[in-house]
Amino acid sequence: MLAHAWGVKEMVDPSQAAEIKKYMESTAGSNITLEDNRVATLLKGDVKEKETEALLIYRYQLVG
Numbered sequence: 001m002l003a004h005a006w007g008v009k010e011m012v013d014p015s016q017a018a019e020i021k022k023y024m025e026s027t028a029g030s031n032i033t034l035e036d037n038r039v040a041t042l043l044k045g046d047v048k049e050k051e052t053e054a055l056l057i058y059r060y061q062l063v064g
Helices: 014-027
Strands: 006-013 030-035 041-051 053-062
Touching: 006 014, 014 053, 030 053
Parallel strands: none
Antiparallel strands: 006 053, 030 041, 041 053
16 A cells, blocks of 8 residues: 655745746656655645745655
8 A cells, every 4th residue: 555645835935936846847756765764756846826925835655
C-alpha cells in the first residue's frame, strides 16, 4: 500500500513566483531525499498569485 500524499502551502516572495513555478513544474515526478534519509516524490506544485501575495502549493508522497 502506498503512503498518503501530503500537501504543503508556503508563502513566497511575489517577485520570485514565476521562477519558483517554473522550477516546481520541472521537478514534478522527481524523487528527493529528506534530511532524515526518507525519500519523497514531488507530485506537483504551483504558485498562486493574488494581488501582492504569492502562495506555493505542492504535493509530495513518501516512498521510502
